[in-house]
Amino acid sequence: MLENLKPVSRVSVSDEIVDQMAGLISAGALKPGDRVPSEKQLCVQFGVGRTSVREALRSLSVMGILKTQRGEGTFVSAERSRYVEKAMQWDVLLDGKAAGHLIETRLMLECETASFAAERASEEDLAAIAAAIADVQNAFSGPALVEPGRYLEADLRFHLAIARATRNPILVSLLGTIRGSMQAWIAKTVPARAAKSIKDHRKILAGLRARNREKARAAMSAHIRSSSSDLRRRLKQT
Structure with a gap:
């Protein structure tokens, strides 16, 4: 799955990450309930700093696309509202x-x-x-x-x-x-x-x-x- 991610080149780095992560979910590469790679893994794959990755994950969580469980990690939400x-x-x-x-x-x-x-x-x-x-x-x-x-x-x-x-x-x-x-x-x-x-x-x-x-x-x-x-x-x- 990680090999499908590409280095970020846009001015708004976090938005580029959001777009790529959402694309993986839409394409089925990441399915509801799947655990999202760690921040460290995403930083390496995207070629960006941890701040940009955290901002992107926070945006995806706000939109209801991802859900963070304390002590367990971040997962693709099983349900998303209309x-x-x-x-x-x-x-x-x-x-x-x-x-x-x-x-x-x-x-x-x-x-x-x-x-x-x-x-x-x-x-x-x-x-x-x-x-x-x-x-x-x-x-x-x-x-x-x-x-x-x-x-x-x-x-x-x-x-x-x-x-x-x-x-x-x-x-x-x-x-x-x-x-x-x-x-x-x-x-x-x-x-x-x-x-x-x-x-x-x-x-x-x-x-x-x-x-x-x-x-x-x-x-x-x-x-x-x-x-x-x-x-x-x-x-x-x-």
Whole structure:
């Protein structure tokens, strides 16, 4: 299997590793449940440093493609959600310009979603949103993000819980599709902006609890614009 890997030459080394590892999984060279070679082996095969390999493995874990078990190693996940499957397809098919269109659509959709949710959310809805934020926080150990996969799942649940609070099933479906399509891209920015996102989420929840549509909309707009700016910078590096 290792002989199928090639030395890395792209500017974004970790992304090249992600692409090659994902290719091995898609081709069946690495199957669900298979143990991934050690960091040392991957460093030798790719001809890169350990930092790049670790970043790539972290990204694959965030996307749900790999799963790390303490004391046992890293394995190809046995199950991947439909959001991850969509994310992998769009990550391959869309170029930077199309990604910009998708970001714009998300901005327009999620800001108004927060506005309507501020007016319509029940106490149960607010509790679900708060629980998602707590789960995002639980992905940390002090200031360090230790469970990126858990973070990404809880972050998605946070946004979908707000959509459900609007009582508009079409809105929920649209947001689920857009977020699912962007999940692989979002995963690439998780380590750098995870702590900032938690602060943003709390501001959004404050607007929802206050039943203040403008406050909720403004908080969501600031969050989406900030995360999208990080995402655009990341896409330019690939």
